[in-house]
Amino acid sequence: MLIKSNTDLTEADVTPESVYLARRKFMKASALGLFGLSMASMPSALLAKALDFQKTAFGKNETLTPEDVVTSYNNFYELGTGKNDPVRNADELKTDDWHIEVEGHAEVTGKFALEDLIKKQQLEERIYRLRCVEAWSMVIPWVGFSLAAMLKQFKPTSKAKYVEFVSIHDPENLSGQRSVFSTIDWPYVEGLRMDEAMNELSFMATGLYGKSLPNQNGAPIRLVVPWKYGFKSIKSIVNIRFVESMPQTTWNDIAPNEYGFYANVNPKVDHPRWSQATERRLPSSFFNPKRIPTEMFNGYAEQVAHLYKGMDLTKYY
Template sequence: MLIRSPSGIPSSEITPESVYLERRQFMQGLGVGAIAMAGLGLPSVGLAASDDARQALAFSPVAKKADNPFYTDEKAASFVEASSYNNFYEFGTNKTDPAKHAHTLTTDPWSVQVEGHVAKPGSYPLEDILKLMTLEERIYRLRCVEAWSMVIPWVGFSLADLISVFEPTSDAKYIEFTTLHRREEMRGQRSAFSTIDWPYTEGLRMDEAMNPLAFMSVGMYGKTLPNQNGAPIRLVVPWKYGFKSIKSIVKLRFTSSRPKTSWESIAPSEYGFYANVNPTVSHPRWSQAYERRLPSSLLRPSRIKTEMFNGYGDQVAGLYKGMNLRRYY
């Protein structure tokens, strides 16, 4: 796959101006909607992007067959649940802060900077990237280190397909991902109490990034991502804890050495580089043997046992063969 310069693109492949302007008007018109959280056991919050405001996507639905690693018959959380209870520290540390405050984020125009050991570095507009990708839906469990999880129907494309566009060299052993740093729009980055050295960064080993489960999401529930869920493009690595699935990505850097990630830098005794879901390794301050599947409530807590690699062991266990997963947590 190849991203060409504008002069090399036939007019038949250029996005019509009306479609481009429609997208800009859509992105600029995201409003704030108040949605009640009855039954969740969570406070009522204002959503940064209402269900009606988001743009519908064209995608292939997940194939419902037993040998499909992307399929689950578990009940998905509702859109309200999935978009109202989030970790996105750029907008605050409370789970409801992103839905309250992420409406300030401008997501159009958006480009992804590609650096490091690749044959095709450069700044790639998101529209050009999406022209080369076939969108599909995958239903993934996403588990957070605080011992709660959700099942979400994501829309996007394989990370491996995106990587192939940039043609990494043999020196590319890792990928570092970087989130947008825009203090005027992301109130958490202005906080005097933040311990994060912005911008937020994450990383994967190259073989992890090339695994078929690794996914770049641009939507959920059939429509574009709400700001609070990582618009306009985010990573989903479902066998790892949620903080690995970095949001609002603006840079990919292909490196020969392991990058230092944000939470690993802040608290290395609590958050490791690999962050694989592992019920046998407790967080220093709590057990991770069980999780709370959202939606839940005081009367119906939905407490279930945590599965190794979040249940995706058949697909990813081979990546860590011979590794001490207590040491490399």
């Protein structure tokens, strides 16, 4: 069992030393003015806000991937297909006045301001392993809240067998969605079976490393499902739908022989073009990799294996 801790972290603001040490009003005003100009010119994607959250025991013994690696090496095709494209194009993602529309088999549906949804939840930090289907991995301290806790407030009915998630569709601003080379039928869609969504590990992240979620990591809110390959953890969510039938998800639609609906981490089932038996733990280079064995369900079998009891996981991959 994973037992949560109630230790709170407090927010701390750091003031430039020059403000405290300046002795003359003119020098103080100049220092503040220069600081303001530098902040104004900095891309909004880099201005992270400190969050108030509780620590938990999730992943407390893990070694974290450095923050600069987590925020600069990303798959987020809305912002480009290269690993460095998302951080370079992060300002294309507009996150002001964010809303999520809830539809389908639930008693409470409609369009909800993200801030209203978040304020009903207790933010907490969970350190999870992230395993990409491309056979690289990270360890990330996410900040957010239980997916189950959020879904319960919408009161899904017995007809809701799956939860479908849809990402932002904004080709006017998002260069990846305008690309003539893209094979994705936008917007990006993912889904979970209802019991997967209600599992204790399923998480909605609004931050990482104690700060608000950077644009390149899926701001302002994304899904985190740590026992599945990373492409299941959909970013920048704008729609949640409670549906009766298995939703058609993006990568399963593009290449069903390579990317299954479940996408559970499984070292015994290789990708058609590479082995899944090991992974490259970042930071390490492609040519000099730090390779480690991949664990079934990414090491979370104790919490999730029961969800797939009796299923042939070579067929339902």
